[in-house]
Amino acid sequence: MADLFDTPSREDTAPRPLADRLRPRHLDEVIGQEQVLGPEAPLRVMLEAGSLGSLILWGPPGVGKTTIARLLADETDLAFVQISAIFTGVPELRKVFEAAKLRRRNGKGTLLFVDEIHRFNKAQQDGFLPHMEDGTILLVGATTENPSFELNAALLSRSQVLVLNRLNPVALELMLQRAEKELGKALPLTGEAREALIEMADGDGRAALNLVEQVAAWKTEKSLTVDELSTRLMKRAAKYDKSGDEHYNLISALHKSVRGSDPDAALYWFARMLEGGEDPRFLARRITRMAVEDIGLADLQAQTICLHAWETYERLGSPEGELALSQAVAYLALAPKSNAGYAAYKAARKAAKKTGSEPPPKHILNAPTKLMEEQGYGDGYQYDHDAEDGFSGQNYFPESMKRGVYYLPVERGFERELKRRVDYFAKLRAKRDS
Known part of the structure; x- marks a missing residue:
């Protein structure tokens, strides 16, 4: 049985x-x-x-x-x-x-x-x-x-x-040769059309053989060109799942291309996601996040350009609004990069979590009541505008906490100027302390 x-x-x-x-x-x-x-x-x-x-x-x-x-x-x-x-x-x-x-x-x-x-x-x-x-x-x-x-x-x-990997063009060409041997005849395609057929399969062997079967059934006396092939066949839909692996893989590729200052690669992955049916609003949000996370204060226009592109998309819709988003992608890729602000934020959050119950030093607390004055609130506060160089150099961290250093600007873009300011105030603070 x-x-x-x-x-x-x-x-x-x-x-x-x-x-x-x-x-x-x-x-x-x-x-x-x-x-x-x-x-x-x-x-x-x-x-x-x-x-x-x-x-x-x-x-x-x-x-x-x-x-x-x-x-x-x-x-x-x-x-x-x-x-x-x-x-x-x-x-x-x-x-x-x-x-x-x-x-x-x-x-x-x-x-x-x-x-x-x-x-x-x-x-x-x-x-x-x-x-x-x-x-x-x-x-x-x-x-x-x-x-x-x-x-x-x-x-x-x-x-x-x-x-298991998607099949590359060499593997698909070998598959086509096996198919021709099985069919007992060559495919009626020019060399360029043959390459186009392989591209249509998009790494899928089963799709490639299905396309071959269709082409082999055509009754034609001449080799078809790329245009003639494209007229008769539809390209296989790109593999993309807006909630699956490809969604995360492609947004990762876009983000890392921007971070790597490659506008061509960034635009390619941006286009791949749009072709796959991704919501442009999701892309607008992620592009803005890239400006905040990977450019930050190194280019003060980056976030503004992303927000304006997002607003432009909302006003124009598709497909014109997507052009504004693509321009934002290109701008971000070419902007100076710094994650100093992002790193400083994470370091400050970590320190705050560790010392979350420490009160501010009394000299920077307001004293609206007599009792608070008696407790020393505001006592010893130095008004920075009255200080030399407009900088008192006082401690603003909790008294029991060692001074933290979180923001470390880089020597790129506008942060080069911010680094100069940080270093300037650090020298003044050391001078006041001494």
Whole structure:
């Protein structure tokens, strides 16, 4: 009797998509994942040592997660069982585990491949643990989301996370060559159009083969140009999830490009987020934050320009308002950088948290009542405007606290002038103290 959860046989009379026909039969045929399958890479080492453990395969769509899992089952002589977290509930999971137990009693192990494993909730993820620990299943989970955020610590501690990369143009070109060999003909494309097809796939092997299948079906006597290809095909939508990893990865790339004073890279990541459907208001807020955090007082116009760009977007809307935001991005990238204000703020907060009950020194306290005067409030206060150089040099920290030094301006932009002032007052203070 066939196992309820075993996948169908490869011997199928129905027409098979090109992606299925080209699915690798051996690990050596997998394209573009040498970092996990190379001679000294983790999977190869595990297999050669005969010690394959549970795995989490983390990577974008179309890079071979399912294929690798299936081939691992073949390499280890385990029954391959595939489920998707999207369509599988607790009753179905129980059946999977019971079938694996029966298989084990008959001397056959089970490699359970769970697609989109991050979609299982905490309780469902915990349900895998006892079956992993007693050897009923060898779990291979696939996820497009960061396992650190989406998977339980207990599950992660029992698995090794392997990162699969999006396929680069070289890997996709090799995939196209295999497809042409399988089809028995070359694609009717010029060299530039072939490069455009690879670009349309955007690192997704499955998408690339689907595009190849469409192009191969066209009846044409000549090689198509880039324009003709673009007319017939739609570019694959860019991978972007406004609440997932790509959201945080791209805003990080934008922020670090601004911090690194690279306007071209900053504008590229800004454009990538807009193309992915990001809310321009989110970008306006983050751009303003960059001005505060990474430029601060080194350029007094930076925050103002960001706020004006934000206001311009609110008044004009898309797409004109986004131009104002892009100009703010370019300005920030080229502005002098300083995080001295940000660092000073954090240092002051840390000190305040540590000494939060210390009162101000009495000489800077007002004394509106007789009792407060008798307690010494305001006694000895020196009015700075009456002092030499308009600076008394008095202590304004709590009396029991050592004077803190938090703000350390840099020698860049307007902070160069602020540093000169800080140093000037420090010398005056030392002179008054002496």
